[in-house]
Amino acid sequence: xxxxxxxxxxxxxxxxxxxxxxxxxxxxxxxxxxxxxxxxxxxxxxxxxxxxxxxxxxxxxxxxxxxxxxxxxxxxxxxxxxxxxxxxxxxxxxxxxxxxxxxxxxxxxxxxxxxxxxxxxxxxxxxxxxxxxxxxxxxxxxxxxxxxxxxxxxxxxxxxxxxxxxxxxxxxxxxxxxxxxxxxxxxxxxxxxxxxxxxxxxxxxxxxxxxxxxxxxxxxxxxxxxxxxxxxxxxxxxxxxxxxxxxxxxxxxxxxxxxxxxxxxxxxxxxxxxxxxxxxxxxxxxxxxxxxxxxxxxxxxxxxxxxxxxxxxxxxxxxxxxxxxxxxxxxxxxxxxxxxxxxxxxxxxxxxxxxxxxxxxxxxxxxxxxxxxxxxxxxxxxxxxxxxxxxxxxxxxxxxxxxxxxxxxxxxxxxxxxxxxxxxxxxxxxxxxxxxxxxxxxxxxxxxxxxxxxxxxxxxxxxxxxxxxxxxxxxxxxxxxxxxxxxxxxxxxx
Ligand SMILES: [Zn+2]
Numbered sequence: 001x002x003x004x005x006x007x008x009x010x011x012x013x014x015x016x017x018x019x020x021x022x023x024x025x026x027x028x029x030x031x032x033x034x035x036x037x038x039x040x041x042x043x044x045x046x047x048x049x050x051x052x053x054x055x056x057x058x059x060x061x062x063x064x065x066x067x068x069x070x071x072x073x074x075x076x077x078x079x080x081x082x083x084x085x086x087x088x089x090x091x092x093x094x095x096x097x098x099x100x101x102x103x104x105x106x107x108x109x110x111x112x113x114x115x116x117x118x119x120x121x122x123x124x125x126x127x128x129x130x131x132x133x134x135x136x137x138x139x140x141x142x143x144x145x146x147x148x149x150x151x152x153x154x155x156x157x158x159x160x161x162x163x164x165x166x167x168x169x170x171x172x173x174x175x176x177x178x179x180x181x182x183x184x185x186x187x188x189x190x191x192x193x194x195x196x197x198x199x200x201x202x203x204x205x206x207x208x209x210x211x212x213x214x215x216x217x218x219x220x221x222x223x224x225x226x227x228x229x230x231x232x233x234x235x236x237x238x239x240x241x242x243x244x245x246x247x248x249x250x251x252x253x254x255x256x257x258x259x260x261x262x263x264x265x266x267x268x269x270x271x272x273x274x275x276x277x278x279x280x281x282x283x284x285x286x287x288x289x290x291x292x293x294x295x296x297x298x299x300x301x302x303x304x305x306x307x308x309x310x311x312x313x314x315x316x317x318x319x320x321x322x323x324x325x326x327x328x329x330x331x332x333x334x335x336x337x338x339x340x341x342x343x344x345x346x347x348x349x350x351x352x353x354x355x356x357x358x359x360x361x362x363x364x365x366x367x368x369x370x371x372x373x374x375x376x377x378x379x380x381x382x383x384x385x386x387x388x389x390x391x392x393x394x395x396x397x398x399x400x401x402x403x404x405x406x407x408x409x410x411x412x413x414x415x416x417x418x419x420x421x422x423x424x425x426x427x428x429x430x431x432x433x434x435x436x437x438x439x440x441x442x443x444x445x446x447x448x449x450x451x452x453x454x455x456x457x458x459x460x461x462x463x464x465x466x467x468x469x470x471x472x473x474x475x476x477x478x479x480x481x482x483x484x485x486x487x488x489x490x491x492x493x494x
Contacts, residue, residue, distance in 0.1 A: 147397070
């Protein structure tokens with residue numbers, strides 16, 4: 001338990017401790033995200049956190065990985081510097097386009113849940129393609145935060161904070177200090193740290209609207225989820241109705257049009273869980289999402305504002321197939337250590353364990369890893385257990401008391417369960433290490449502040465907060481993103 005986490009959870013809940021991350025001192029375009037964006041292209045094996053994973057594998061394997069890493073770093077050295085310069089040269093001589101009808105900038109942030117990067121290649125998506133062709137795209141996708149789950153990621157997108165700092169560290173968790181349980185219907189402000197974009201926007205005297213977004217119903221600071229501008233979550237509202245409601249905001253007098261709007265669709269995450277990412281049902285869902293984007297574009301064009309609106313279309317995470325034999329059972333570890341189910345806060349894909357007081361997390365980690373590496377636990381080699389403080393630092397997943405002390409990283413597509421059962425199911429899941437390419441989602445941005453037809457390297461979604469505040473020309477709250485990133489992505493103002 002680090003005392004740093006206590007200060008975050010017990011301090012002024014509306015003002016998170018400003019966080020400086022190492023990345024800020026590195027290249028403006030963040031070599032760490034470049035590492036993620038390029039390292040996964042070398043093979044289908046999981047990206048290796050170079051220093052820590054070497055401890056776990058045999059000498060032979062580690063030698064080959066070290067070689068691969070060396071090549072990757074060499075490659076990186078060139079790609080990160082060349083992508084940084086191509087970013088700059090792309091934007092020189094081009095400035096943001098002036099608004100034709102709107103008086104002030106508007107950002108429409110759209111989330112298509114579980115839209116794995118690459119789904120757009122499954123089928124014809126003429127409307128999404130139009131945004132890509134005339135806008136700016138993360139060429140190899142947007143990198144979610146860890147854990148690659150819906151609530152942590154949506155809230156990172158709108159706060160610019162890693163989950164340890166915005167407090168939503170999982171879709172379900174408990175507060176160790178009070179014992180209170182968080183779930184996806186928890187709207188008490190105490191859970192939701194940081195300053196989400198709707199609050200920042202309202203703080204600056206502008207209007208914001210939310211058509212669903214995790215955290216948007218929470219009354220926090222100046223944001224009181226105003227009727228007509230803040231929809232309470234109801235998954236049964238047809239997607240078309242959501243689009244039309246957003247379009248209607250553009251019919252308001254100009255000073256009443258929200259400067260920042262959110263729009264959320266549950267698909268194709270919904271289908272991805274049921275059938276996995278490679279089923280024709282996903283293709284159908286992607287076609288439907290594309291039609292909704294078409295409906296939106298048409299509506300904006302009819303109102304003469306399509307070229308005026310900054311549309312940012314993202315997903316929260318990707319999806320990977322999970323099936324029958326890829327299971328690891330905690331009860332198989334009983335020869336080394338017994339892990340009662342009461343200790344386990346979540347199993348898959350984020351294994352999170354909080355033993356009761358009196359037990360040493362360090363000993364538990366050592367014994368679990370001993371069993372997993374013994375060769376006598378089925379699929380044991382696909383699970384590694386860490387003290388949260390010893391997780392790879394690129395995951396930024398330790399600085400909160402809400403994060404249980406013991407975290408397991410699971411190989412892509414595998415699942416952890418307590419005990420064997422007859423249940424055999426195939427489907428899809430997400431929540432794994434954010435370095436897996438399958439966890440990536442999309443970033444597509446179109447509008448006056450985005451260059452046309454531009455590709456940028458992959459980046460983490462915590463950068464989006466600053467992107468939005470830069471477009472709206474307002475000062476944001478402290479966060480984990482960098483201002484240099486927004487400057488590099490956006491066209492300079494005229
Ligand atoms: Zn999901």
